[in-house]
Amino acid sequence: MDGNRRYAKNAGLPLKEGHRAGAESLAKVLNCCFKLGVKDVTVYAFSIENFNRPQNEIDTIFSLLKSRLAYIANEDTDFRDYDVAIKIVGNRSLVPSDVLTDLEKIEESTVSHGSHNLFIAFPYTSRDDIVHSMSEIVQKVKRDELSVDSIDAHTVEENFYYRGEAEKVDILVRTSGHTRLSDYMLWQCHQDSVIEFSNTLWPNFRFYHTWWTIFKWSYYKTLILEDAETMQLKRISDEEINKRYKEPIKSLSHPPFASVTRVA
Numbered sequence: 001m002d003g004n005r006r007y008a009k010n011a012g013l014p015l016k017e018g019h020r021a022g023a024e025s026l027a028k029v030l031n032c033c034f035k036l037g038v039k040d041v042t043v044y045a046f047s048i049e050n051f052n053r054p055q056n057e058i059d060t061i062f063s064l065l066k067s068r069l070a071y072i073a074n075e076d077t078d079f080r081d082y083d084v085a086i087k088i089v090g091n092r093s094l095v096p097s098d099v100l101t102d103l104e105k106i107e108e109s110t111v112s113h114g115s116h117n118l119f120i121a122f123p124y125t126s127r128d129d130i131v132h133s134m135s136e137i138v139q140k141v142k143r144d145e146l147s148v149d150s151i152d153a154h155t156v157e158e159n160f161y162y163r164g165e166a167e168k169v170d171i172l173v174r175t176s177g178h179t180r181l182s183d184y185m186l187w188q189c190h191q192d193s194v195i196e197f198s199n200t201l202w203p204n205f206r207f208y209h210t211w212w213t214i215f216k217w218s219y220y221k222t223l224i225l226e227d228a229e230t231m232q233l234k235r236i237s238d239e240e241i242n243k244r245y246k247e248p249i250k251s252l253s254h255p256p257f258a259s260v261t262r263v264a
């Protein structure tokens with residue numbers, strides 16, 4: 001959700017208004033994602049490096065996080081229909097205890113929801129998640145709860161902050177024109193994951209941008225690279241897609257976004 005501060009600066013607004021607009025944008029984009037059939041969304045709400053920002057900015061972000069998530073969890077009627085489970089994925093040991101208590105209450109209040117997941121990466125970096133998983137695994141081996149021979153990729157995923165719930169990203173979107181990953185979901189980006197770099201600042205990201213991103217992803221999934229040298233793309237058949245992606249998808253003659261129900 002990058003570009004909040006630049007949005008505020010461009011509009012001549014105080015910095016906190018940029019984050020407020022970013023939080024508004026999140027509610028709108030989520031609504032759009034769920035309408036289009038996306039099941040799980042993760043947002044990079046706060047990186048571990050963000051602790052280096054001025055304290056008043058950190059306080060603004062924490063306060064928005066609590067109020068907006070409480071709204072999405074319990075108050076907004078649209079979201080109630082989507083049955084969204086909110087899950088914090090990040091290093092909880094770094095969160096001030098009063099903030100953590102409030103966030104865990106919100107999490108708890110959605111624990112029975114199951115149709116959609118909203119993962120909040122907070123405070124998060126992929127490298128921290130990987131180190132955390134390794135450390136959990138070592139502890140389990142030491143306690144004889146896990147044998148070294150049984151460790152595989154699935155074991156690593158189960159010990160992430162995600163607890164094995166987001167093994168693979170379909171689309172990763174980075175807004176605001178920066179073309180770097182900032183230590184985000186490095187493990188979860190697989191060979192098929194599509195990375196979308198958008199020039200739009202996050203507070204301006206809306207239905208059109210969300211729909212277009214999903215539309216393009218859906219379309220890319222029907223193509224394979226026939227020849228890496230000439231960069232020739234070949235459209236692949238429904239049978240081939242079903243073989244490659246295991247789950248059947250709706251006919252490609254439908255509007256492309258008809259197939260996004262498979263996004264996890």
Ligand SMILES: CC(C)=CCC/C(C)=C/CC/C(C)=C/COP(=O)(O)OP(=O)(O)O
Pocket residue numbers: 001002003004005006007019022023026043044045046047050061064065068069120176
């Ligand atoms: C999940 C939820 C309800 C969150 C609400 C608050 C919110 C939108 C937090 C994002 C904070 C953040 C570090 C944004 C990145 O833009 P930036 O500040 O780095 O802006 P810049 O790229 O223009 O400098």
